[in-house]
Amino acid sequence: MSANATFSPAGQQKAIRWYPPSYDIRVESIPFPTIQDPDDVIVKVKLAALCGSDLHVYRGHSGIEKDHTCGHEFIGEVIELGSSYGAVSAKGRPALYSNLKVGDKVVSPFTVNCGECHVCRLGYTGRCPEGALFGSPALEGGQAQFIRVPKGGGTLFNLSNPSTWSSGLPQEDRAKALTGFADSSLLLLADILPTGVFAALQALNHPKVAPVITGKPWPLCFSQDVVGLGNEVDFTQEDKLLTIGIVGLGPVGICAAVSILDALSTRQLPYRIVAIDLVESRRDKMKAVYAAVGADGKGNGEFVVCSVEEAKIQVKEWTNGVGCTAVLEIVGHADALALAYDLVRAFGVIVSVGVHGGDLLPLTGRQCYNKNVSLDFGRCPARAMFPLAFDLLVKRQDVFGGVGTEASLIDKIVDFKQAAACYDEFDKNKVGKVIFDPWK
Structure with missing residues (x-):
């Protein structure tokens, strides 16, 4: 045939x-x-x-x-x-x-x-x-x-x-x-494009991101029947602002960045994104890609490209030391995962789609417990x-x-x-x- x-x-x-x-x-x-x-x-x-x-x-x-x-x-x-x-x-x-x-x-x-x-x-x-x-x-x-x-x-x-x-x-x-x-x-x-979309989807639909997106505190963010906040203090605009880190700006990392920008724009969600890589040429590529993305794919937010140390300072300034709502780890390396942990907030989520080849992860059970951090791992x-x-x-x-x-x-x-x-x-x-x- x-x-x-x-x-x-x-x-x-x-x-x-x-x-x-x-x-x-x-x-x-x-x-x-x-x-x-x-x-x-x-x-x-x-x-x-x-x-x-x-x-x-x-x-x-x-x-x-x-x-x-x-x-x-x-x-x-x-x-x-x-x-x-x-x-x-x-x-x-x-x-x-x-x-x-x-x-x-x-x-x-x-x-x-x-x-x-x-x-x-x-x-x-x-x-x-x-x-x-x-x-x-x-x-x-x-x-x-x-x-x-x-x-x-x-x-x-x-x-x-x-x-x-x-x-x-x-x-x-x-x-x-x-x-x-x-x-x-x-x-x-x-x-690479499905994997980038997968990383963005996993982060934005994670239960621990729901309070920021819905404007309701945990666990009322999961209830469609709750009206008003009772004795709770009203959310501020800061509480409704997603702060997202992307660790690794190779081709998959760029796809993840474009995907999450598109999703945030479509849903009209305010955001701050820090895109991170050790390599200057990859950071330059990410900057050029972001500049090329049309206004319909950027939405209403702030997007910066940083080295590792710059990113730590940026996230600290943005969140008063609290940390990112979610971090996408695209590299598949122990150092990248450790950085993601450093950047994520308590009750935050790390989405890792990189291929990890090492025998051990760089995080202890105590670290994960102390931050109530969720780790979302694996193949797209x-x-x-x-x-x-x-x-x-x-x-x-x-x-x-x-x-x-x-x-x-x-x-x-x-x-x-x-x-x-x-x-x-x-x-x-x-x-x-x-x-x-x-x-x-």
């Missing part, structure tokens, strides 16, 4: 591969993927991206000892389908088993999701029991010319058929976006987040639509020959988001 004359199961393809123990990236010829299960889909990769999470493996911090094809962010075209696909055989299964066709453009979340189990039905797709991470020893990655996608009907998003997912946008707006947007922009839906359920991320992508093409400008999230698109150099530059903070074109 081939849609491309160059596709041959007996042939060879180019791929970017990692070798243990660390810092060893090679471009090699490997066999084409083949259908191994009726639910499989073979995708011709148009573009694949380099992600910050790839650096954990690259640096040898993940305990992985097996060479494999890198990458978990890819967009491409369906060229072969397993026997599960078809209107009759797919009855009662996720919709793509009925309507996915050879030639359709697809984007994949960074993990396989069956779409049918209890976990997936609840929306926690990133932890599907049948899931696996692309670009790991368990599953070959997307930095290749072709890739096998297990459980494709529950994993992929069909960009050729916008009726196959929910959205807050009219159908015609979705269709227009899918024909008008660059593949490099749509590729952001594989990981990217497939479940796709509709919200897509709608934000459409709204914020001022940031997510370009390549190579001062305010573009994507720095450059390169061929596979530059893979080793790009991994090295990304590791040393000399470049931001890089996309590979397997066909250059």
